[in-house]
Amino acid sequence: MHLHLLIMSTNTPSASITDPSALLDERFRSAIEAAVPEFDPSRINTSITASRQPKFGDFQCNAAMGIAKRIGKQPREVAAAIVANLDVEGIANPITEDDIAGPGFINITLLPEALAASLESLDTPELGITPPVEPKTIVVDVCGVNLAKQMHVGHLRSTVLGDALARLNERSGHTVKRQSHVGDWGLPIAMVVEKLIELEDTGESVATITLDTLNGYYKSAQAKCKGEHIALKTIIKYGGHPKALAECELRIEEADAAMERAKSRLVALQSGDERSVAVWQRIYDITMTECLATCARLNANITDEHSAGESTYRDELAPLVDDLINRKIAEEDDSALIVRVDGIKAPCIIRKRDGGFLYATTDLAAIKRRVEKLQGDTVVYSVDSRQALHFRQVFGVAHKAGYDLKADGTPANLVHAAFGTIMGDDGKPFKSRSGGTAKLSDLLDEAVSRANASVAEKNPDMPESERAPIAEAVAIAAIKYADLSNESIKDYVFNFDRMLAFEGDTGPYLLYALVRISSIFRKANEAGIDTKEALTAPFLLNDPAEKSLALALLRYPRTLGGASDNFEPNRLCAFAYELASSFSSFFDKCPVLRNDDAESQASRLRLCELTRRVLKDALDTLGIPTVERM
């Protein structure tokens, strides 16, 4: 009954009998109800946590202090009453007043057989993860590349974090819909289209054009339209040679003309001009082919079907704005159309003075589609923290207009999972060696080449054909773990040396733990040991290292649920590191194959296999690739 209540009360009920703290919660709840009948049972929080230090046992109950305060009794007196009413038969060592410590902590030490039983129940295909009572549909805004532009460091976090958030929620049993909001519309794109058409007209072949070339056109087109005006201002302000001034003015004339051509090209594109659309489509294909390949290389599950370009919203913008006008939600201000949101000083501009729509307008249409068509209960945006105000505004407008209302009339949960900037060693936003924007694929190449050198150093005999895919996986794991393991809101320093040092709290360390387990099973099979048989052997957890490994394993379901519900992949990273660390200690202290005791050997083999499966599952859920050898 109490367990049932517990499950109903959590969004993702990952706690089950697999989790000893859930069992303890049930027993302590009963004890508290009996011990302090005057206390409102619905307000009981048993506050069972894992103990930090072994001398305080495995778990502790911190409920007595809080309850004592509310009912005006001494904390230790309440703790004693709880203990007197407590039955932990079959779970933990009997608890007496001697186990009450400090202001009223109740220390709990699990019975070895209870620990083994919990491990048994973890050792299933689901690994203790139970599906949510009410599965939700979660839309994840991820990646967000722009046409005619390479992916750069800025896309790393959106892609890696967004994909991890998606995987976390999928693993928790929710329905996830990824949406990559591709910047495929607007004047900048029209500029590139115009440029390609001009090239075609002069007879140049654009059939085999690459994304690199497109990226160059994008930059030069942008520079052409913007830069010269700045140069002119500088010349006028500081005085320049008349010749320079004349040259500058000439270039401005050219740039303005180019801008005019781009604007009319945009009109042509928007009205469906055949040639413009064909060129646009080619740019789209070239960009997406390469970007999706980079996503695949990053082991991020982002494909063509997840792409939802801004262009797909273009017919929805005018009606949406009209709706806001008609319902008096939007108002004119200085010839622009704005919506005011409570609590935010800056109004959200949804239509420019010249009649054009903006980023915010498209995002409103996107929210509408994601809630109404995609039926998202939650829409989460894996986007840079610098856009926090934008999202506060857009979410506010959507709510004001009711665009966030689900079919049942309740509002969807709109979440900006903001992340910080990737910095260079100088503490400034990361740049390439040459000082420009760092191309993501170049970054990955360098990581792979470093990983390759390390693998070659550790395994001189390994053939190149085997080494290459391992180096690739190790490099990607290193980069992704470095990105995912920090709290996402914070900026972090991108440092190859630290990431690929292969020591300590890094992706390769986690992979190494898996490699050691694989190695044990390879050796076991070579020695003719029946490993299949061992996988059903009873767990014997006598060594402290075995026990702490078991306790680490049992934290998996709860940790996964917390990471998923809070959109915090770093929690799962910390878990994976602790698990790998516990395993490494176990590996050092508890010989598996060189073990005369057959029962102990079987138990340890099973413990190894369970560790392998949990660690692999956690890494899969983070989108981190794994290897068998390294």
Added chain:
RNA sequence: GCCCCGGUAGCUCAGCUGGAUAGAGCAGCGGACUUCUAAUCCGCAGGUCAAAGGUUCGAAUCCUUUCCGGGGUGCCA
């Protein structure tokens, strides 16, 4: 000006929603490889949790103020 986010060991970072003596990894020092991959393990050292108040049995965590750093701020995306 206003708003948002940070500040924890020499460096890079955790800290499970208020719990016991604040934890890791690098770097430093000292140990452990004829033994399941030493990309590892074990130990030592390293802290006024930016500062000051407040809330209470109890604060890195919650509240207030101040300082420092970063970001954003009506017609780019």
